[in-house]
Amino acid sequence: xxxxxxxxxxxxxxxxxxxxxxxxxxxxxxxxxxxxxxxxxxxxxxxxxxxxxxxxxxxxxxxxxxxxxxxxxxxxxxxxxxxxxxxxxxxxxxxxxxxxxxxxxxxxxxxxxxxxxxxxxxxxxxxxxxxxxxxxxxxxxxxxxxxxxxxxxxxxxxxxxxxxxxxxxxxxxxxxxxxxxxxxxxxxxxxxxxxxxxxxxxxxxxxxxxxxxxxxxxxxxxxxxxxxxxxxxxxxxxxxxxxxxxxxxxxxxxxxxxxxxxxxxxxxxxx
Numbered sequence: 160x161x162x163x164x165x166x167x168x169x170x171x172x173x174x175x176x177x178x179x180x181x182x183x184x185x186x187x188x189x190x191x192x193x194x195x196x197x198x199x200x201x202x203x204x205x206x207x208x209x210x211x212x213x214x215x216x217x218x219x220x221x222x223x224x225x226x227x228x229x230x231x232x233x234x235x236x237x238x239x240x241x242x243x244x245x246x247x248x249x250x251x252x253x254x255x256x257x258x259x260x261x262x263x264x265x266x267x268x269x270x271x272x273x274x275x276x277x278x279x280x281x282x283x284x285x286x287x288x289x290x291x292x293x294x295x296x297x298x299x300x301x302x303x304x305x306x307x308x309x310x311x312x313x314x315x316x317x318x319x320x321x322x323x324x325x326x327x328x329x330x331x332x333x334x335x336x337x338x339x340x341x342x343x344x345x346x347x348x349x350x351x352x353x354x355x356x357x358x359x360x361x362x363x364x365x366x367x368x369x370x371x372x373x374x375x376x377x378x379x380x381x382x383x384x385x386x387x388x389x390x391x392x393x394x395x396x397x398x399x400x401x402x403x404x405x406x407x408x409x410x411x412x413x414x415x416x417x418x419x420x421x422x423x424x425x426x427x428x429x430x
Contacts, residue, residue, distance in 0.1 A: 193281045194311060194394035239391040246390060247402040250274075254303070260379065262334040263305040265295055271401055271421055276307045276387050278395040279322060279341045280315035280348055286408040287396040288342040294414045302400075302418065306338065307383040309395050317348040320371075322380050324353040327371035333360045 217224060250257045254269040265273075275291065277284040295304055308326070310318030321341055328337035340356040341348065357367045370376060387397070398405040398414075401421045405413065 193278070193283045193396075194314075242389045242391070243402075246399075250399075250401060258303070258305045259382075261305045261307055261383070262329050262338075263303055264335055265299045265303040266301055267303075269303045271302045271418070273302050273304045274307060274399045275304065276309040276383070276392055276395060276397040278309055278311050278315055278318045279325065279338075280318045280345065281311065281395045282345070283408045284396040285342045285345045287398075288338075290409055290411050290414065293411050298418065301422075306334070307386065308380045309384060309387045309392065309397070310380065311395060319380070320350075320353065321348055323371040323376045324357070324367075326376045326379055327367045328357065328360065328362060330370050331360075331362050331366065333362060336360055 246257070250272055254272045257272065257274065258269070263269075273291075273294075277288070291304065295302065308322040310322045312319050325334060325337050325341060328334050337356055337360065340359075341352070344352055353371075354364075357364060387393075390399075394406065396406065396408070398409070400414075400417050403417045403421055405417060
């Protein structure tokens with residue numbers, strides 16, 4: 160689409176100004192369902208002087224808003240598409256590298272991998288968990304399920320402690336049982352539940368408490384978060400099945416249709 164604009168307008172905008180116009184506006188318009196505000200580690204504070212200059216530019220050149228946001232979004236979309244293409248290639252060529260140290264269950268051959276990004280305090284994740292259970296009960300001989308932590312800490316106070324507790328349970332081979340307990344008692348998330356669940360599963364409590372409070376738990380969860388950010392995932396639950404993406408409190412029929420496409424060799428969404 161062609162856009163008419165005063166030719167001098169573009170030359171009045173310095174590159175750093177255009178970046179901040181785009182970045183600030185992009186942050187303002189980002190909306191998700193069960194999602195936290197953006198937490199980019201690379202974001203920099205905006206000085207009052209720069210902010211004033213940007214606002215002045217916007218007042219004098221309203222078209223800058225549209226142009227800057229479009230340019231910023233186009234750049235972000237290109238980076239996202241490249242990251243997702245690389246992820247899909249990696250999943251097909253070496254699914255073990257995608258699963259890594261994350262808990263996995265289901266088919267041993269890992270030809271079809273369902274990657275779940277989830278938050279133990281997200282109500283949509285608890286609902287989707289029931290669907291995933293039904294799906295894996297039917298297709299556990301064909302599909303490998305792996306779980307990635309994506310605690311939305313800015314809106315869910317117990318998301319990170321719950322994730323650390325589940326990671327600690329994983330170290331003793333009880334992740335899936337612990338995950339089930341957390342999702343089925345989501346309204347009780349908190350220290351009493353974490354301890355009672357671990358005791359009920361007969362975990363070594365000294366090791367459990369040491370593991371969930373250690374640096375290794377923090378690093379493992381952060382690794383999952385960084386993977387999610389690289390793929391442009393900012394809400395939970397989010398799933399990818401050999402490159403096909405699903406999000407939200409999905410229905411079993413939707414997952415089954417996605418599996419049919421994957422098994423038929425249909426092009427993955429977003430390719």
